[in-house]
Every structure is written in C-alpha cells, then in structure tokens.
Amino acid sequence: MQWIDSWGANHYDGYAFKQWLLDNHDIAIYVAVGYITFVFQAPKLVSKYLNLPANAKSSALVPVINKTWAVWNILLSAFAFYGTTRVVPPLLYNLKTYGLHDTLCTFRPDEFYTSDVGVALGLFTISKVPEFGDTFFLVLKGTKLRFLSWFHHTAMFLYVWLSYETGSSTLICAAAMNYFVHTIMYFYFFLSEAGFKNLARPFAMYITMLQLVQMVGVMFVSGYVIAQKYILAGQGIMDGMEGSCSGTTMATARLQLGIYTAFLYLFGEMFVNNHVRPRVAKKAD
Numbered sequence: 001m002q003w004i005d006s007w008g009a010n011h012y013d014g015y016a017f018k019q020w021l022l023d024n025h026d027i028a029i030y031v032a033v034g035y036i037t038f039v040f041q042a043p044k045l046v047s048k049y050l051n052l053p054a055n056a057k058s059s060a061l062v063p064v065i066n067k068t069w070a071v072w073n074i075l076l077s078a079f080a081f082y083g084t085t086r087v088v089p090p091l092l093y094n095l096k097t098y099g100l101h102d103t104l105c106t107f108r109p110d111e112f113y114t115s116d117v118g119v120a121l122g123l124f125t126i127s128k129v130p131e132f133g134d135t136f137f138l139v140l141k142g143t144k145l146r147f148l149s150w151f152h153h154t155a156m157f158l159y160v161w162l163s164y165e166t167g168s169s170t171l172i173c174a175a176a177m178n179y180f181v182h183t184i185m186y187f188y189f190f191l192s193e194a195g196f197k198n199l200a201r202p203f204a205m206y207i208t209m210l211q212l213v214q215m216v217g218v219m220f221v222s223g224y225v226i227a228q229k230y231i232l233a234g235q236g237i238m239d240g241m242e243g244s245c246s247g248t249t250m251a252t253a254r255l256q257l258g259i260y261t262a263f264l265y266l267f268g269e270m271f272v273n274n275h276v277r278p279r280v281a282k283k284a285d
Contacts, residue, residue, distance in 0.1 A: 001082045004123075005116050014113030017122050021165035028161045032154050035132050039150045042139045062141065069137040070193035077186035079127065083179035086120035091176045104225055105245035107169045117172070124175045125164040128157040148266040155259045162252060169247025170256060173221045177214045184210065205275045208267060215264040222257040226250065 021028075090111065094103040111117050132153055138145060163171040188207050191200040228245040232238075239246035248256075 001085065004082060004119065005086075008116065008119030012119050012122060014118045014122050017125075018113060018165050018167070021125075021161055028158060031129065032158060035135070035154060035157075036150065038139075039135060039145055042136075043142075043145075046139055046142070065137060065140050066193045066195075070190050072133060072137065073186045073190035073193060076131070077183055077190060079123075080179050080182035080186060083120045083124055083175065084183050086116045087124075087172060087176045087179055090117050091172055100224075101228070101245075104169055104173070104221060105228060105247045107167055107247035109167060112167055112172070120179075121164065121171065121175055124179065125160045128153070128160055132157075146270075148270060151266070152263060155262070159255060159259050162255065166249055166252055168249075168252050168256075170218075170221050170225055170253065171248075174218045174256065177217050181210050181214050205271070208271045208275070211267050212264065212271060215260050215267060218260045219257055219264065222248075222253045222260065225253045226257065229253070 091103070098106070112121060135145065135150060135153065138149070160171070160175075163174075185207055188200050188203055191197070225245055225248050229239070229250055232244055237244050239249075
C-alpha cells in the first residue's frame with residue numbers, strides 16, 4: 001500500500017479535488033440519475049441482447065461472471081483494508097488525545113485534505129463510483145435488485161460528495177467504519193463468488209450485524225454533533241466561535257443522520273427477514 005501513499009504525497013491535491021466537486025454538482029446528479037436508469041433498464045437489455053433468462057444461474061456465462069466478480073471483490077476488499085489502515089489509527093489517536101467532543105466537533109483541514117488520511121478520504125469519496133459495479137454484476141447474473149441495494153449506493157455517493165466538498169469532521173468517522181466493514185464484507189463476497197459459498201454462508205448473519213453496528217455508530221456521531229450544536233447555541237455559542245461544534249455543518253449532520261437512519265431500517269429489515277423470521281418451506285405438489 002506504500003505506493004498509494006507515495007502517489008498521494010506527490011500527486012494528490014485534496015483542496016483541488018474539493019474545488020472540483022464544488023464546481024461540478026451537476027455531474028453528481030447525472031451519475032446518480034444514470035445509475036438509477038441502469039438499475040431499471042439494464043435487466044431488460046441483458047435479457048434481450050445477451051439472451052439471458054430472468055434467472056441466469058443456468059447460463060454458460062455465469063462461471064465467467066463469478067470469477068470476474070470474485071476478482072472485483074478481492075480488489076475492493078484490499079482497497080478497503082488500505083483505507084482502514086490509513087483512517088482508523090489517526091481517528092483513534094484523535095479520540096485518545098483530544099477526546100470525543102473535540103474529535104467530532106473540530107475540523108482539521110490539513111488532516112482532511114492532505115497527509116495519508118486526506119488521500120484515503122479522497123479515494124473513499126471517489127470509490128463510491130466504482131462500487132456501482134456491484135449492481136452491474138448482479139444484473140448480469142439475473143439477480144433481482146433490491147431497493148436497499150441501489151438506494152444505498154446512490155445515497156452514499158451523494159452523501160460523500162457533499163461531505164467532502166464542505167469538509168466534515170464526521171466524515172472521517174463514517175469513512176473509518178465503512179472502510180473496516182467493507183474490508184470484511186467484500187472478502188466475504190470474494191469467497192462466495194470464488195466457489196467457497198458454503199464456507200462463507202455461516203458468516204452472512206454476522207456481516208449484516210456488523211453493518212447494523214456501523215449504522216448505529218454513524219448515527220451516534222451525527223446525532224452527537226446535532227445535539228451539541230443546539231446545546232451550544234442555547235448558550236450563545238454559535239458556529240465559528242471558540243468552543244463551538246463547527247466541524248460539520250448542521251445540514252451535513254442532518255443529512256448523515258437521515259441517510260444512516262434509513263440504512264438502519266433497511267438493513268435491519270433484511271436481517272430480520274433473513275435471520276430471524278423462520279423460513280416457510282415450499283409445499284410439495
């Protein structure tokens with residue numbers, strides 16, 4: 001992973017990337033709309049032009065798709081591991097050194113836009129585009145796309161775009177948790193697509209539990225910032241003043257809380273349906 005650090009130190013400019021995001025809001029909308037259009041139209045095109053049935057498990061293309069997807073997943077897992085090693089240790093250091101309030105309420109631009117942490121945060125923001133590739137593979141395999149899947153990808157893409165361009169002390173926390181969970185999650189997907197589904201399947205429940213913990217963690221972070229802003233405002237301490245909680249704008253904190261609350265509900269519903277409610281066996285003819 002050192003080559004990424006070397007590339008970042010010599011070529012990455014977080015402030016320039018921030019400005020690019022600010023100047024190109026329309027591109028975010030185009031990408032999001034294009035992705036959602038793909039979600040609803042691609043299954044029809046795959047069925048028509050690749051001659052794949054609605055459920056393509058019997059297609060000769062499936063082994064090729066599985067192998068390609070396995071490589072894709074292990075690359076994403078390796079990337080997430082890189083991000084975990086660059087973002088989590090500094091976050092833990094800040095919590096230990098400065099405490100919870102200062103870590104969540106103080107924005108450190110040099111850390112956010114430069115250094116190894118800044119590079120990892122910039123790549124985290126960019127990575128939400130290639131993560132759309134998950135949907136591409138699901139479509140090729142004829143898997144029915146859940147609302148959770150495409151909503152999660154779209155919402156995360158737009159959220160990190162806004163958070164990076166505005167500069168957010170809470171994005172570091174969200175990125176740290178997301179990187180860590182994705183390291184494990186994408187490795188699980190790799191095992192599943194590489195032919196070790198029986199080995200990986202028992203861990204599916206724990207992967208979802210880990211995702212739920214992530215959602216609760218980010219909700220706590222954004223909820224804490226929102227609460228502090230209201231409490232301090234009641235004391236006459238507004239954003240920008242000494243002792244304020246101005247590391248994240250109120251709009252960004254509310255957006256983060258809203259999105260992750262929706263994620264918690266959707267992932268919680270999936271967990272209950274897959275691992276709590278008893279499955280009803282199909283009646284024999």
